[in-house]
Amino acid sequence: MSETVQTDCCSAAADTKKPLATIEQTIERAIGLCAPVEGTEVVSLAQAVGRTAAFDVISYLELPLRDHSAVDGYALGGTGTGPFRIVGRTTAGETAAKRLSSGQALRIMTGAPVPPDTEAVVMQEHATVSGDQVTADFAVPAGDNIRCRGEDVSSMDTLVRAGARIDPRHVAILAASGYQGLEVRRKLRVALLSTGNELRDPGVGMGPGSIFDTNRPMLQALLAEEQIDITDLGIKPDKRDVISACLAEAAEHHDLIITSGGVSVGEEDHIKPAILDAGGRIESWSMSIKPGKPITLGRLGNAAYLGLPGNPLACFVDFLLVGRPMIETLEGRLAFMPSPQNAIAAFSWERRAGRREFFPATVVDMSDEGLPVIEKIGRAGSARLMPLIEADGLGVVESEINSVEPGTRLKFFPFRTQMML
Numbered sequence: 001m002s003e004t005v006q007t008d009c010c011s012a013a014a015d016t017k018k019p020l021a022t023i024e025q026t027i028e029r030a031i032g033l034c035a036p037v038e039g040t041e042v043v044s045l046a047q048a049v050g051r052t053a054a055f056d057v058i059s060y061l062e063l064p065l066r067d068h069s070a071v072d073g074y075a076l077g078g079t080g081t082g083p084f085r086i087v088g089r090t091t092a093g094e095t096a097a098k099r100l101s102s103g104q105a106l107r108i109m110t111g112a113p114v115p116p117d118t119e120a121v122v123m124q125e126h127a128t129v130s131g132d133q134v135t136a137d138f139a140v141p142a143g144d145n146i147r148c149r150g151e152d153v154s155s156m157d158t159l160v161r162a163g164a165r166i167d168p169r170h171v172a173i174l175a176a177s178g179y180q181g182l183e184v185r186r187k188l189r190v191a192l193l194s195t196g197n198e199l200r201d202p203g204v205g206m207g208p209g210s211i212f213d214t215n216r217p218m219l220q221a222l223l224a225e226e227q228i229d230i231t232d233l234g235i236k237p238d239k240r241d242v243i244s245a246c247l248a249e250a251a252e253h254h255d256l257i258i259t260s261g262g263v264s265v266g267e268e269d270h271i272k273p274a275i276l277d278a279g280g281r282i283e284s285w286s287m288s289i290k291p292g293k294p295i296t297l298g299r300l301g302n303a304a305y306l307g308l309p310g311n312p313l314a315c316f317v318d319f320l321l322v323g324r325p326m327i328e329t330l331e332g333r334l335a336f337m338p339s340p341q342n343a344i345a346a347f348s349w350e351r352r353a354g355r356r357e358f359f360p361a362t363v364v365d366m367s368d369e370g371l372p373v374i375e376k377i378g379r380a381g382s383a384r385l386m387p388l389i390e391a392d393g394l395g396v397v398e399s400e401i402n403s404v405e406p407g408t409r410l411k412f413f414p415f416r417t418q419m420m421l
């Protein structure tokens with residue numbers, strides 16, 4: 001790590017002289033402050049989405065459970081086109097009919113177990129019936145239209161890996177394998193605090209200098225995408241002793257404390273001294289990105305600590321880049337680096353090189369090679385929210401770039417609305 005920032009030098013001068021940490025360095029430090037939580041519980045499949053598998057889940061069955069017909073048609077007791085004599089009829093849910101001998105056929109429906117010695121199933125669209133005889137329109141290859149026992153899942157296959165975030169795909173394969181639930185890690189306990197004299201919740205005495213608290217509800221909503229126990233610590237004024245007492249208390253029974261506001265180096269920014277007063281330690285506080293440069297990381301009591309900037313867009317970006325990996329680490333998840341996709345700029349932009357810059361963007365087209373072509377949304381600023389509402393994701397300009405032209409290749413982090421699952 002090129003830069004280790006100590007806590008005794010939090011002045012504006014020190015902050016600007018120090019080289020800023022890259023996003024990668026910051027994430028590495030942030031996850032270094034987190035360890036997977038201990039403790040598990042068994043949950044039903046209906047409750048499992050968003051939880052983390054505590055152990056590998058192994059299949060004790062084969063899927064399909066037996067040989068099934070993949071189509072409506074005729075199970076044939078031989079190769080060639082026939083004719084075959086139709087000796088019966090079987091549908092899904094019935095037990096496999098008795099053996100088919102050569103020259104015999106069985107009317108069969110999709111999902112019905114095929115009888116032993118079936119060579120193939122011919123689709124009804126490719127068969128001609130006359131009386132009790134069926135003739136295939138062409139010689140059906142052996143095994144055609146049969147879903148074979150075990151071709152999807154073998155016994156002892158790993159269905160879900162320890163550390164997987166359970167999503168509907170896992171629910172599907174577990175359900176097909178006869179599982180009603182699985183063992184997951186216990187829910188994370190995360191405390192959320194907003195700091196700032198100006199902040200109010202609706203209905204609580206707006207004064208001439210007040211604004212509504214945006215970050216706490218936004219962070220609650222971001223956390224609601226996971227199954228997390230959230231403690232709302234409310235809004236605290238810019239008072240070092242008040243913040244310190246609140247965080248010291250929260251540190252005892254949370255895995256992660258997230259605050260917003262007060263992380264830069266202004267006279268009313270009391271977060272860092274408050275953490276130190278509470279007996280915590282601070283690891284880092286400036287990241288080479290825009291928006292979202294001021295960020296504080298640390299530990300306090302039993303909890304990891306993440307201090308996000310007050311400007312809502314900066315708070316949002318830093319939560320996604322740094323907060324998510326911290327949560328994934330606490331969850332004991334497998335992979336947690338969000339991976340951007342390649343994209344192509346539809347816009348021109350002259351900017352000052354130096355920090356990697358994130359901007360709300362919309363997908364306006366697809367390039368010939370199938371990449372999203374993105375447009376930067378108007379005048380974005382770290383305090384603006386409207387561009388986020390219009391955006392399909394966040395575009396990224398690397399730190400050394402000072403000019404973007406239509407056709408420039410960029411990275412793009414699509415929002416969930418752009419994704420399939």
Ligand code: AMP
Pocket residue numbers: 194195196198199211212213214215216260261262263264266269309310311312
């Ligand atoms: P700070 O990080 O405390 O210096 O705040 C930077 C800017 O973000 C200021 O304009 C604050 O008023 C604003 N801000 C801080 N916290 C919030 C919040 N929870 N919701 C909306 N704006 C905030």
Ligand code: MG
Pocket residue numbers: 195196197261262268310
């Ligand atoms: Mg403030």
